[in-house]
Amino acid sequence: MNTNDIDNLKRAAAARAVDFVEPGMRLGLGTGSTANHFVELLGDRVRAGLAVTAVASSEATQALAQKLGMTLSTLDETPQLDLTVDGADEVAPDLALIKGGGGALLREKIVASASARMVVIADDSKLVDVLGRFPLPIEVVPFGLKATCGHIERVVAEAGCPGPLHLRHGRDGHPFVTDGGHLIVDAALERIPDPLSLAARLAEIPGVVEHGLFVGIAASAIIASAAGIKVLQHK
């Protein structure tokens, strides 16, 4: 499947998610190429008269939604949202996710957690039996980076998924800096046997701001494949 085909699947999943939107909803907008399709398709509905208020999970999504004329809010003004729609890097059968490939995991998790419901949209290449093939993004503060990485290495080894850590760099060759001014360390773990317990252990490390394991957050996942669309529900 080429990049164009995958992009069409992303758009198809996003189009189905637009059906979940009702007038007056307070929406969380995700980040990334799949989420961008949702924002664009939602923008069409807004131009056609649909009234919704949206909170963006990144500066990039904020800029896109603004350009499309959406009514935007913040979590300070609108702390409770009805629905967040976002992409993912990996989706497990129980709808545990790896997110943060686009570097927006902190705000994405805050926005999703402020929502009554999170719906994931993805093409079927994101479906996995076990999380971990996609390197796990971990957002850290710049201060004490080496010490924090040492701590992360010990925790992932104890969790049964040792793997090298890589400080993420941007296209300019400099360390990638998140919207919150933090760094991202990508942990190539290959297979995460117990995402819930690893999530708890990572969250305890001083210097770790957030990690890309979203466990028990997504309510549904809209997965688009060449065979059609299926909607998975969290059990």
Ligand code: 5RP
């Ligand atoms: C950004 C994310 C994205 O949702 C994830 O990386 C998927 O991206 P894409 O839709 O471009 O494949 O978590 O932080």
